[in-house]
Amino acid sequence: MSLENHTAVVTGAGQGIGRAIAKKLAADGARVAALDINETTVQETAQLINEAGGRAKGYVVDCTKREAVNAGIDQVVADLGGIKILVNNIGWSGTSFFEDEEESYWDQVIAINLKAPFLVTHAVLRSMKEQGEGHIVSLASDAARVGQLQGVAYSACKGGISAFSKGLAREVAKYKINVNCVCPGPTNTPLYESAINDKIKKAFTQIIPMKRIAQPEEIANAVAFLVSPGASYITGQVLSVSGGLTMAG
Numbered sequence: 001m002s003l004e005n006h007t008a009v010v011t012g013a014g015q016g017i018g019r020a021i022a023k024k025l026a027a028d029g030a031r032v033a034a035l036d037i038n039e040t041t042v043q044e045t046a047q048l049i050n051e052a053g054g055r056a057k058g059y060v061v062d063c064t065k066r067e068a069v070n071a072g073i074d075q076v077v078a079d080l081g082g083i084k085i086l087v088n089n090i091g092w093s094g095t096s097f098f099e100d101e102e103e104s105y106w107d108q109v110i111a112i113n114l115k116a117p118f119l120v121t122h123a124v125l126r127s128m129k130e131q132g133e134g135h136i137v138s139l140a141s142d143a144a145r146v147g148q149l150q151g152v153a154y155s156a157c158k159g160g161i162s163a164f165s166k167g168l169a170r171e172v173a174k175y176k177i178n179v180n181c182v183c184p185g186p187t188n189t190p191l192y193e194s195a196i197n198d199k200i201k202k203a204f205t206q207i208i209p210m211k212r213i214a215q216p217e218e219i220a221n222a223v224a225f226l227v228s229p230g231a232s233y234i235t236g237q238v239l240s241v242s243g244g245l246t247m248a249g
Contacts, residue, residue: 003030003228007080009073010034011063011120012090014041016189017139019048020216021087024224026054030085033076035061035120063090063116073123083127085227088117088138088161092191093154106153113157117164125172134177135227138165139219140238142185145246158183162238169236178235180226185242186213209244 008025012018014036026032026049034049034056036042042058049056057079061072077083092112094105117138128134140158141148148155162181169179186204205211222241225231240246 003028003085003224006030006084007076007082008032008085008087008227009076009083009120009124010087010089011061011116012036013045013058014038015045016191017184017187017216017219018087018089019045020220021089021223022056023049023052023054024217024220025085025087025227026056027052028224028228031080032056033080033083034058035063035072037062063120064111066119069116069119069123073120073127077127082131083124084131084134086121086124086128086134086136087223087227088120088136090116090120091139091141091154091158093148093151095151098152101153109153110157113154114160114164117161121168125177128172128177129175132176134172134175135231136165136168136177136179137223137226138179138181139223140165140181140183142183142240142242142246145183145240165238166236173235178226178231180231180234180236181238182219182222182226183238183240183242183246184214184219185240185245187219188213188215204245207245208242212243214241214243 008030010022013022013034022032022034022045034042034045039060046056046058059072062068138161140161143151143155143158165179165181219241
């Protein structure tokens, strides 16, 4: 569905799922602001979109810092116009057992996975209210539904994103702003490759009913639907895109 005349902000757009989402939204007609802390990868994303005939601009933003986020969003509005779409994709986790972790690690996981979406959403809401509409999709994880071994803090944060989306959906519905959440299952990304060992990767292909992990583009397709006009009456929902790894009842 067409997203012409929509400015979309995608965080963590430098690689993996974030890059796939940015490319998909641009292909559907949106002007894409690709945000990432890595200048090289985020500019590569913007370049790929522009070379394909879309419109995108890369912004180097540390989404865990309020001043950086506010300045970045102000610049996006100045460059690309009022924001109608936000995709909170940023996320990160190491692999360790909870009992072995330091407080500094928890602070980092919470800042990236929970605080950053808070800050970016807070900064974007004013622009959406001015536009008279908006679509927000935040990426959680199926780890929020079932828990992740060696990912306790990550699971907790992603559960927070799910609850954040539901609560916010109730608050901003009066402004014609839809808020939803997508929970990817295991997905073929650089983070997955670096954080998951071969034994667990093999186990995933056995327990996922579709017998494979997701490709980033498959997550992007779900996000693109939820920010499209076709999802105008959908808000406060949590959608797993996981090949049947988890199934809502």
